[in-house]
Amino acid sequence: MRLKSIERIAVGEVLGKSVYDDKCQLLLARNVALTQNYIDRLKQASIQCIYIEDEISEGIEPENVVSQELKLKSVNVIQNVFKQATGKKSVGFDAMQVDQIKDIIDEMMEIVFSHRDTLYVMAELMGTDMYTYNHSAEVAVLSMLVAKSLGLNHQFIQKIGVGAMLHDIGKMKIPNEVLNKITPLSDEEMKLVKEHARFGYDILKESISISPISRQIILLHHEKLDGNGYPMRLTADEIPVHVRIVTMCDIFNALVSNRAYREKLNVDEALEILRAEAIYQLDREIYYHLLKVVNIYPPGTIVELSNGTIGIVIKENREAQTRPLVQLIVNNKKGDIVNLMDNLTLFITKTIEL
Numbered sequence: 001m002r003l004k005s006i007e008r009i010a011v012g013e014v015l016g017k018s019v020y021d022d023k024c025q026l027l028l029a030r031n032v033a034l035t036q037n038y039i040d041r042l043k044q045a046s047i048q049c050i051y052i053e054d055e056i057s058e059g060i061e062p063e064n065v066v067s068q069e070l071k072l073k074s075v076n077v078i079q080n081v082f083k084q085a086t087g088k089k090s091v092g093f094d095a096m097q098v099d100q101i102k103d104i105i106d107e108m109m110e111i112v113f114s115h116r117d118t119l120y121v122m123a124e125l126m127g128t129d130m131y132t133y134n135h136s137a138e139v140a141v142l143s144m145l146v147a148k149s150l151g152l153n154h155q156f157i158q159k160i161g162v163g164a165m166l167h168d169i170g171k172m173k174i175p176n177e178v179l180n181k182i183t184p185l186s187d188e189e190m191k192l193v194k195e196h197a198r199f200g201y202d203i204l205k206e207s208i209s210i211s212p213i214s215r216q217i218i219l220l221h222h223e224k225l226d227g228n229g230y231p232m233r234l235t236a237d238e239i240p241v242h243v244r245i246v247t248m249c250d251i252f253n254a255l256v257s258n259r260a261y262r263e264k265l266n267v268d269e270a271l272e273i274l275r276a277e278a279i280y281q282l283d284r285e286i287y288y289h290l291l292k293v294v295n296i297y298p299p300g301t302i303v304e305l306s307n308g309t310i311g312i313v314i315k316e317n318r319e320a321q322t323r324p325l326v327q328l329i330v331n332n333k334k335g336d337i338v339n340l341m342d343n344l345t346l347f348i349t350k351t352i353e354l
């Protein structure tokens with residue numbers, strides 16, 4: 001099984017994992033052979049990528065940290081909580097709603113702490129309309145994995161998870177036309193978008209069951225170490241570690257997601273951008289922990305090697321992530337298996353779509 005962009009799907013290809021729409025209802029079940037009608041339906045639901053089963057990816061089982069069920073449940077809860085905040089100045093979320101978020105975080109915590117070896121795989125399977133909710137769930141899991149890698153304690157990580165889950169709740173006060181605009185934002189619109197950090201903080205002001213750590217994340221997740229962030233233009237020492245973690249994971253997840261105004265980047269490209277930014281704007285230590293928990297070339301990724309051959313990653317290499325086990329593809333058929341650990345002159349030049 002492997003992830004493939006919807007634009008490249010041909011009639012007759014077989015769906016590897018079920019696809020859900022923006023109400024978290026089943027759109028297409030796994031194992032179905034795709035007809036033109038199905039492909040059109042997926043495009044209408046603005047689904048960007050799907051898992052397919054094909055000959056070259058046979059036997060590959062992509063392993064995600066969070067199951068599809070938990071992901072859907074999280075997106076549902078986030079959507080409900082966020083929608084309550086739409087257009088409101090301050091919402092006194094009742095304890096039950098906050099508890100729902102905390103319950104999801106607890107389920108995620110269990111997974112994060114039980115999987116010692118699972119690397120985070122980005123898989124955006126929902127339409128772009130769902131971006132904010134999907135993104136919130138992804139940033140929460142990723143932030144918890146990074147926090148765990150940093151050795152932070154259990155309670156602290158849970159609060160980071162809640163803050164990460166709610167970090168963009170302030171966007172509910174910004175019109176969708178502005179958030180999803182394809183053309184560049186005007187100065188006025190940009191100013192409004194930047195207000196979402198403060199809006200989010202205000203929305204949750206009265207919800208006493210949300211800890212100050214989670215609140216700080218909501219208010220400060222766009223601050224940068226060099227003082228060029230917002231809303232308070234804080235500098236290095238003023239920005240606490242829990243905020244730095246979520247800032248890093250937020251930018252990373254945004255880069256590897258499809259947005260209304262641009263195509264997503266591959267994980268390796270996104271990490272390269274973050275590496276450059278980590279020198280001035282982001283925390284370098286946190287960057288190294290992000291590198292440890294993210295799967296750069298998850299099984300099923302099609303790669304081009306430095307000798308011009310094409311292959312599919314069949315197994316990651318935890319010791320050296322850029323040197324996985326690759327099965328060559330010749331004329332759309334499986335070829336030899338190359339262990340990049342044994343062939344140090346050979347390396348991956350880029351990720352491609354096939």
Ligand SMILES: [Fe+2]
Pocket residue numbers: 167168196221222
């Ligand atoms: Fe944000």
